[in-house]
Amino acid sequence: MTTPIRAAAPTADPTDTDFDAVVVGAGFAGLYSLHKLRNEQGLRVRVLEKGSGVGGTWFFNRYPGAKSDTESFVYRYSFDDDLLREYDWTTRYLEQEDILAYIHHVVERYDLMKDIRLDTEVTGAAWDESRDRWTVRTAAGEEFTCTYLVNGLGLLAKTNMPDIPGMDHFEGRLVHTNAWPEDLDVAGKRVGVIGTGSTGTQFIIAAAKTAENLTVFQRSPQYCVPSGNGPVDPAEVAETKKNFDAIWTQVRGSSVAFGFEESAIEAGSVTEEQRRQVFQQAWDRGNGFHFMFGTFSDIATNPEANEAAATFIRSKIAEIVEDPETARALTPTEPYAKRPLCNEGYYETFNRDNVSLVPVKENPIVRITPRGVRTADGVEHEVDILVFATGFDAVDGNYRAMDLRGRGGLHINEHWADAPTSYLGITTANFPNMFMILGPNGPFTNLLPSIETQVEYVAELIESAVARGRAVVEATSEAETGWTATCEEIAHMTLFPKTASWIFGANIPGKKRTVMFFLGGLGMYRQILADVRENGYRGLRITEPARAAVA
Ligand code: FAD
Ligand code: NA7
8 A cells, every 4th residue: 555544744732622613523524624614714623533544434444445436537526626627536436545645635735634633532512502502522531612513424434343143252353344454464365254235345356366265245145237447548537627617517416426417218218129238338338326327217216127227237147157056146136226336347256266155144144253254054164354344334323322412411312213314414403503414314426526515505504603693503393304204205216215225224233224315316405405595594593692602
């Protein structure tokens, strides 16, 4: 790895504890929030980050094969034309270390590090109604106070580590992909991996190339399409940069914000042969979101269209995978309705002599032994390294991990007893002056344009509140209920609820299955935000501050 994993010091002055705004998290969301609020609005801001480096997802996920599956030209900030035009890319997708290098560039360019406290985990925050201020507590027992609290906690950031008997007695290295150790190399090792989501499939492809052998413990088979990754010609980069204005206008008005035109043609409106041609072209072009949303307009909503896409991918698995039993086990039967995946040769990887597949629904893992993994058939799969690619307690996981209390000491878990909810994905009733970036029921898209949209809206709300003498901003319960209903209605127009995945919290044992995203697309989301603004920030109560806070 050539990119240093930590941006250069200095970090924030530890004696400063009182701020206009505290931002929790130093991923893309937190960093842009700092830039907006401090550099553009002149507020005193402190970022608190539990990791020992900036970058969030891209600091922690250093497993072999980690990369973005949004194309490079739209997996970046767009808020500054100069930044957009000065920063190049050389491959169609960015590797983890490329993204971290980009984040370090941003941190240095906007002089962000001096207001970031690393190694600082926020364990709780409480709203003080007498002063209209937040008190934020850290694991080290420090306290910070602020008028506005901005949470950039990440929606895929709280590790999901299953509890399997015997884990504590494993004698090799046991790791989760979201906490990949700097010194761990799988080359020449016997490796086991549990999980075949986006992360697992990336890891499997990369690790198979150097591990002595790789045993894949698969619970649910996945639909994967090629990513089409490869080098990008500098001339293409230059041409893309020339077109950035149009590209970003299109991205912001589109549904999934991946930088391609979404299809307006229904799958049933063409012949079977034409459908197959469209799928084949998309397969050759590469990209998972493109395959689902760029081929036909109704793959995610119409069961027949969805089955046509699924059948096509299943036919590819049958063509590619040589061993019939492995092909059978790799073939999904449920709808094609999880986050669409793409990668570089997932199914082909199972033709390698050093890779074997254990379908754990048919042959469950019974325990982790000191030497490996024992399955129900009595086999002990010996490994030196056991990798958990088991994903995240997504969206609300990091909120619930804190002692977060709003009006009257209301705990976030009480407020979200039924389900995690919000108004517009950015505010929640009873938690005044608290904002969320990628909070529950935010848009389901390429995330950077959604992060920018939300940070800009939150910054605008804070700016106008500050101008009104530090007014208090809070969602009404009615607005929150209405937004939840909107998100549920849209989600149930799609096929996504028909499969069990993190998108609905279905991956965590005991977690209630519920709608956690606005599936109406970024363009519609931005229109709603504009409409809310034009109607005097409808659904938000903006009130004068308490006397004590003004004094
Ligand atoms: P994060 O990057 O998750 O940052 C949140 C930060 O908050 C973390 O640094 C965390 O340590 C910190 N934090 C949380 N709780 C606390 C606390 N209590 N105290 C202090 N600090 C705290 N998205 C896409 O759009 N396209 C992709 O191709 C894509 N690929 C991905 C691949 C992987 C392997 C993963 C895991 C995610 C991927 N994502 C992708 C999603 C990715 O998380 C977002 O794109 C983006 O990086 C999120 O930025 P963020 O700042 O919101 O959150
Ligand atoms: P995912 O998509 O939640 O995938 C996790 C994988 O781990 C998935 O295959 C799960 O099977 C499997 N899993 C989870 N728990 C277990 C247990 N207990 N036993 C066996 N297998 C298990 O997480 P990712 O990190 O891959 O991706 C999350 C997002 O991050 C992704 O969409 C990108 O946006 C980046 P399951 O399918 O639940 O049967």
